[in-house]
Amino acid sequence: MKQKPVTIYDIAKEAKVSTATVSRVIANNYPVSEKTKKMVLDLIKKYDYQPNAVARSLTKKESKMIGFILPDITNPFFAQVFIEAEKYALTKGYTLILGNSMNSNEIESKYLRDLSERQVEGIIFMGGRINKSQPDHMEINELKDVMNKIPVIMVNGKIDGINCSSVHTNEAKGIDLVIEHLVSHDHKKIGLIGGVKGVTTTDIKVNAYWRSLTKHGLLMKENWQIYSGYDVDSGRKAVETFIHVNESDLPTALIGINDLVIIGALKACRQNHLHPFSFVGFDNTDLTKNATPEITSVSHPYKDLGEKAIDLIIHTKTMKPEEIWLDPYLAIRESTNRPH
Amino acid sequence: MKQKPVTIYDIAKEAKVSTATVSRVIANNYPVSEKTKKMVLDLIKKYDYQPNAVARSLTKKESKMIGFILPDITNPFFAQVFIEAEKYALTKGYTLILGNSMNSNEIESKYLRDLSERQVEGIIFMGGRINKSQPDHMEINELKDVMNKIPVIMVNGKIDGINCSSVHTNEAKGIDLVIEHLVSHDHKKIGLIGGVKGVTTTDIKVNAYWRSLTKHGLLMKENWQIYSGYDVDSGRKAVETFIHVNESDLPTALIGINDLVIIGALKACRQNHLHPFSFVGFDNTDLTKNATPEITSVSHPYKDLGEKAIDLIIHTKTMKPEEIWLDPYLAIRESTNRPH
DNA sequence: CTGTTAGCGCCTTCAG
């Protein structure tokens, strides 16, 4: 089964030319006579010769690989960004290596190291340590070590003390869009649920929420903003505390820190026969389209996010750190209506 | 920012030993005096030296990378398997390279080629060409070419004319489980929707469906099995044709070829005020847990699927092709009840 | 247009 691989040398020998010539016809970046070119090409086909990318990487000192570290590809939000990045990278001749950290710091570190040893030309980082407002020293230092060797860029994240390029969804603007939308549907009492205080993206959204309420002169009740986490169950729990705490004075619309949370909230409301709510998610994952009712959600500019991330890696060698901000948009669906 | 990388040679020089010695302390597989070992280790730390995995791959002729080609990582079914494989691979010292084919034949071919050039030690293949009952010659030949060089293994797929190792979910058994479950809840009229005739997994499920109905002596109506595709919309469409074709004589339970289809069906039923149905999905993705009601679904043995796939790659060098069949189980949820 | 010659960074005999 495993045949010994044919090398550029084998081809050269049989073609009675030098390896340099073979290399040239493969790279096709240098004049070679039509005749020898054809001959070499024929042999390449005959033996199904494939250049050894590892050897090439070693000589050229470029691996044409880019690392991508994220917490969990099973999460459609990350998967969306990743796949856009991959599609784009492919057109540029790059291959991505995905590292799922599973929210484990050690695995994150392991991949950081592994990818760098594998000579990836850059690492795209999403989630994990780059979203903590208080990352520890070790974590920062590891990143810095890697950044001494290859460019690291962050998607929707930022760490104090690390100065690298990044692409961001303007999530604050996303919240603005939601609230404008709700206000235009006559909602005056709007709640925000989910997330964890101290996680960058949560903080951004929460701040934007309060700012936007103020701007629209809406009622602000501290109890209408509830931290609870990021999964479906967090959404359910949030609704329950909600009912407890706010009793009769409930908002007419609920914004989830992400889609999972709002789905949990929707389920909980249904179980408790609470219908006056409008629901808005964040991330615009498939979940929102598949839910009943279909849920309005803020969408990241996935394509741009992925493509810019790749561009930053490819070009960062020659550029100084750059921060790119991209606007989200609102995917409006059935879950937002006028309050009764 | 980009400092010139420190090599094994730099370390050797400063330690006044040979590169061989440094190599030995790194590999830690050969006697080296404690003193020089410590010295080298200190220097490695001092310069944050990391061995160049590309160079190592070249000399050792092993890349410690495994390729994984699948249609779309955004699909939680594939993502599940991939992530289990990745976790396991990591413990074995391997890194996975993911290739999303986006259901494009060309991309599939491109990755097949790219991964093989990158010297991955094997390729795990899911979906795409390995699920067609009539793959074309080109597709098969490409696979064969690759298989001459490195092991290829298939997950839940098989092609005539290709003889390689594979891991499978026993999907027929999954259908059996569903029907038993439904029968035990007094269902006698059971439908199956979704899928495409000629796609291996669909064919398996459809065959199992008829066989199981026979076995239980249930009513078999040709119109109760409807091909329609794999996405949410296919589910919706299936229900609509259903209503058209079967008019008053509707089954009391519906099985979806996968979770997406059953979710579409659920939505359509709700819109048409059709409530007597019980619903069962296939794949046990998060979708089923997040739906309302939560949907009963057949679960693949994800962990085993992923781990066996890796094992097959790692060990296949010394073994002859092997076919592993794993049993699914039924995740029972709210969507299956007794018929009225 | 083509061949020769050095490496790329590391590992692995083979001698000490």
Added chain:
DNA sequence: CTGAAGGCGCTAACAG
């Protein structure tokens, strides 16, 4: 226990 030397497969000057 340690060093010297060769080579993995390919590319990039440098000569012709």
